[in-house]
Amino acid sequence: MRIKNFILVISLITILISACSKGPQPINYGEDECEFCKMMVMDKRYGAELVTDKGKIYFFDSIECLVGYLDNKKLNNNNYSSVWVGNYANPGNLIDASKAIYLKNDELRSPMGLNVLAVESVEQYESIFNQYGGKQLNFKDLFELVREM
Numbered sequence: 001m002r003i004k005n006f007i008l009v010i011s012l013i014t015i016l017i018s019a020c021s022k023g024p025q026p027i028n029y030g031e032d033e034c035e036f037c038k039m040m041v042m043d044k045r046y047g048a049e050l051v052t053d054k055g056k057i058y059f060f061d062s063i064e065c066l067v068g069y070l071d072n073k074k075l076n077n078n079n080y081s082s083v084w085v086g087n088y089a090n091p092g093n094l095i096d097a098s099k100a101i102y103l104k105n106d107e108l109r110s111p112m113g114l115n116v117l118a119v120e121s122v123e124q125y126e127s128i129f130n131q132y133g134g135k136q137l138n139f140k141d142l143f144e145l146v147r148e149m
Contacts, residue, residue: 022081024049024094025057035148036065036072037112044091045117045135046110049084064114066097067146073110088117097139101125104145105134 027047035058041047048066050058055144060066063085069075069081077098084094088108100118103125108117116137119125125136137145 001043013106019091022051022053022055024051024082027059027092027094029092032059034059034065036060039111043086043111045086047059047086047089048097050080051082051084053077053079053081053083062111063102063116063118063142064110064112064113064146064149067142068149071146082113085118087120087124088133089101089119089128095120100139102137102139102142103128103132104137105132107132108134116142116145 009094027041027049029044032041033039035050039061041059041061043061048060048063050060050066050069052054058069059070066083066085083097084099085097085100087093087095093096094116097118100120101122101124102116102118104114104116109115110117117128119128129136
C-alpha cells in the first residue's frame with residue numbers, strides 16, 4: 001500500500017510541475033485556436049506560442065498573429081515568460097522567438113498573409129534563402145511589418 005501511495009504522490013507532483021512549466025507545450029494542430037484571429041492552428045511550419053509568467057499558454061496560427069497580439073496588448077518581455085515560433089525547416093518544432101532568424105518572402109505563404117517564416121540556424125536560413133530569396137529580419141522588425149498590414 002505504501003508503494004502505491006508513493007507512486008500516486010510522485011505522479012501528482014510531476015503533473016503539477018509540468019502544468020506550471022514556463023516552456024512551450026506541444027500545439028494540437030487542427031484543435032487549438034489562435035488567440036488573436038480565432039482561426040484553428042493548422043500549419044506546423046507557422047504555429048507560435050506565448051507563455052505567461054504564471055504558465056498560461058496562448059496559441060497562434062502564425063508569427064504575425066503572435067506579434068499582433070503582443071503589439072495590441074502592449075506586452076513586452078516583462079509581461080510574459082517566453083515566446084516561441086514554429087521552425088519552418090523542422091515543422092512542428094518550436095524555437096525561441098528572440099533567437100530565431102526570420103525570412104520574409106511572398107512566395108512562401110503564411111496563414112495570415114505576412115509571409116514571414118522562422119528558422120533556428122544560419123544553415124536553415126541559407127538553404128531556404130538560396131532557394132527562394134527574400135529579406136532577413138529579426139523579431140523586432142516584425143512589429144513594424146504587422147503594423148503596416
